[in-house]
Amino acid sequence: GEDVEQSLFLSVREGDSSVINCTYTDSSSTYLYWYKQEPGAGLQLLTYIFSNMDMKQDQRLTVLLNKKDKHLSLRIADTQTGDSAIYFCAESTTGNTPLVFGKGTRLSVIA
Amino acid sequence: DTAVSQTPKYLVTQMGNDKSIKCEQNLGHDTMYWYKQDSKKFLKIMFSYNNKELIINETVPNRFSPKSPDKAHLNLHINSLELGDSAVYFCASSHDYSSGYGYTFGSGTRLTVV
Numbered sequence: 001g002e003d004v005e006q007s008l009f010l011s012v013r014e015g016d017s018s019v020i021n022c023t024y025t026d027s028s029s030t031y032l033y034w035y036k037q038e039p040g041a042g043l044q045l046l047t048y049i050f051s052n053m054d055m056k057q058d059q060r061l062t063v064l065l066n067k068k069d070k071h072l073s074l075r076i077a078d079t080q081t082g083d084s085a086i087y088f089c090a091e092s093t094t095g096n097t098p099l100v101f102g103k104g105t106r107l108s109v110i111a
Numbered sequence: 112d113t114a115v116s117q118t119p120k121y122l123v124t125q126m127g128n129d130k131s132i133k134c135e136q137n138l139g140h141d142t143m144y145w146y147k148q149d150s151k152k153f154l155k156i157m158f159s160y161n162n163k164e165l166i167i168n169e170t171v172p173n174r175f176s177p178k179s180p181d182k183a184h185l186n187l188h189i190n191s192l193e194l195g196d197s198a199v200y201f202c203a204s205s206h207d208y209s210s211g212y213g214y215t216f217g218s219g220t221r222l223t224v225v
Contacts, residue, residue: 031209031213033213037152041218041219042115042201042217042218042219043203043214043216044216045212045213045215048213086152090213092208092209093209096161096164096166096208097208097209098156098208101153101154103151103152104154
């Protein structure tokens with residue numbers, strides 16, 4: 001079955017760039033997503049990338065996809081304290097299969 | 112104007128009780144889901160429901176049962192609650208299983224079984 005892996009913790013200084021990494025196993029992935037969860041809240045879709053793309057940029061966010069290595073990353077430029085949250089990588093595949101989420105990376109931003 | 116709403120937000124109950132969590136979406140989506148988030152923040156799919164087709168994660172105990180009175184609602188009923196059921200339960204909806212729009216999540220129901 002599908003499996004999505006992420007490192008659990010990342011700590012960065014305010015103003016630095018953050019890079020959160022994710023690997024997945026299912027080669028039939030169609031879309032890959034990044035969700036953000038702030039304390040006590042639900043998951044908010046940050047960005048997504050279609051599997052035939054290798055890069056997507058949206059303001060401070062850059063998503064890189066290496067389909068050969070099944071590796072996805074999220075770069076947050078000029079990280080702010082408001083970016084402190086848990087970031088989940090997720091993949092969808094063809095057919096009636098719900099999103100599979102990674103375990104989430106807790107990003108801590110130090111002022 | 113809430114997109115996916117869940118009630119209640121908090122639920123504290125005793126072991127052995129039966130409880131329900133309600134979920135409603137006003138996005139016109141065709142597919143709805145229940146996810147469970149444990150104390151380590153890991154998210155696992157429990158159920159998905161699309162056009163009267165229910166897909167169940169085989170690891171979910173049969174004490175859990177989803178009920179969908181219409182396309183906009185997917186409620187979660189839990190019988191004989193156990194301590195291990197304590198978690199945050201998220202409802203979500205989407206146009207279909209795989210799309211660039213992703214899923215829209217509710218704000219979660221924190222269930223505590225004592």
